[in-house]
Amino acid sequence: xxxxxxxxxxxxxxxxxxxxxxxxxxxxxxxxxxxxxxxxxxxxxxxxxxxxxxxxxxxxxxxxxxxxxxxxxxxxxxxxxxxxxxxxxxxxxxxxxxxxxxxxxxxxxxxxxxxxxxxxxxxxxxxxxxxxxxxxxxxxxxxxxxxxxxxxxxxxxxxxxxxxxxxxxxxxxxxxxxxxxxxxxxxxxxxxxxxxxxxxxxxxxxxxxxxxxxxxxxxxxxxxxxxxxxxxxxxxxxxxxxxxxxxxxxxxx
Ligand code: APR
Numbered sequence: 001x002x003x004x005x006x007x008x009x010x011x012x013x014x015x016x017x018x019x020x021x022x023x024x025x026x027x028x029x030x031x032x033x034x035x036x037x038x039x040x041x042x043x044x045x046x047x048x049x050x051x052x053x054x055x056x057x058x059x060x061x062x063x064x065x066x067x068x069x070x071x072x073x074x075x076x077x078x079x080x081x082x083x084x085x086x087x088x089x090x091x092x093x094x095x096x097x098x099x100x101x102x103x104x105x106x107x108x109x110x111x112x113x114x115x116x117x118x119x120x121x122x123x124x125x126x127x128x129x130x131x132x133x134x135x136x137x138x139x140x141x142x143x144x145x146x147x148x149x150x151x152x153x154x155x156x157x158x159x160x161x162x163x164x165x166x167x168x169x170x171x172x173x174x175x176x177x178x179x180x181x182x183x184x185x186x187x188x189x190x191x192x193x194x195x196x197x198x199x200x201x202x203x204x205x206x207x208x209x210x211x212x213x214x215x216x217x218x219x220x221x222x223x224x225x226x227x228x229x230x231x232x233x234x235x236x237x238x239x240x241x242x243x244x245x246x247x248x249x250x251x252x253x
Contacts, residue, residue: 003234004241007189008248010215014188016100019091020202024194024220025238026109028085031078035196036222046071057167065150065159072162076127076144079109087193087238088115090246095119102182106195106202108164121175121182123201125164134158171201183208189215193238197226206230 011017023033033039046055048067054060061068092115095101102119103112108127112120131138132153137160141147151160165171183205190209197203206229209216216230219241227233234241 003232004244005248007215007217007232007234008245008252010189011245011249012252014215015098016185016187016189017094017098017102018182018187018190018205019101019103019193020191020195020205021091021103021105021107021112021193021238022195022197022202023107025087025105026082026085026107026111027194028087028237028239029082029109029111031082031109033194035198040075053167058169061159061161061166065161068166069150072127072164073144073147073149075108079127080143080145082109084111084115085239087242088112088117090242092116094246100185100187102187104179104202104205106199108162121179123165123171123175123179125162125172127162127164129163130160131163132156132158132160138163176201186212187214189217191217191219192224192226192230193219193242195220195226196224 023031027033034041041052046052048055052071055067055071088111091103091112095117102121103117104121104123105112106124108122108124110126110128128140128142129138130141130151132155135153135156135158137153137155152158153160179201186208190205195202203225206216206226215232217232217234218224218226218230219234219236219238220227221235221237
């Protein structure tokens with residue numbers, strides 16, 4: 001049986017779903033991915049001649065905030081006139097149709113919640129949530145074009161930053177705890193969508209899924225670290241694959 005009908009058939013007996021998403025699910029919104037063709041990391045060094053991982057590291061933000069903010073601004077500019085796409089919407093619709101649905105996303109664009117999903121773990125934070133690096137000032141800013149770079153706190157004058165996880169920084173404890181709690185409860189089916197799966201906390205649920213005999217699915221036109229490990233590989237773009245799975249599922253119930 002072709003993989004799409006297999007997945008839509010399996011969903012009929014599922015009550016809980018974990019979606020694990022990466023930059024690829026926002027590619028159809030026009031956002032570049034990080035790795036692979038056209039990715040932000042494709043050219044190893046930035047125009048300043050330093051690796052992207054150095055420019056976007058917590059250490060650099062403290063040492064020379066204007067360097068880090070230059071690349072944060074590049075990422076925000078990519079999101080500025082973009083919005084969620086059909087893949088984000090379908091996941092939000094499935095959250096309302098199934099008993100228990102969670103989204104673990106590495107994306108900082110906020111598109112899952114913008115599309116209406118509620119149980120979203122933004123493990124790398126949200127680019128639009130700005131906070132002062134010294135006092136308690138916080139504000140959501142959807143468009144950085146009016147900011148002076150590096151932006152200063154209107155309350156205390158110190159540098160402000162997006163509430164995101166930069167390279168070399170710890171994951172937010174509260175979000176990681178939520179992820180651990182939810183994965184411990186287990187899910188009937190797991191989807192990895194649009195991610196190269198480079199981080200251990202993105203691969204980790206695969207071990208839990210195999211232990212519990214749950215179904216694992218990857219939706220990604222390319223092969224990744226996960227491709228040889230999942231039960232079902234769907235080599236398609238996120239929007240097209242989810243559209244077909246969701247349509248065939250609704251026809252079956
Ligand atoms: N549909 C599905 N997958 C797609 C699509 C699409 N339309 N377009 C591209 N992809 C896939 C690519 O084949 C690639 O495997 O999305 C994946 C994107 O991988 P990365 O660019 O590595 O993004 P991601 O896995 O989210 O990176 C994880 O790394 O640098 C950090 O913080 C950054 O959150 C990011 C993390």
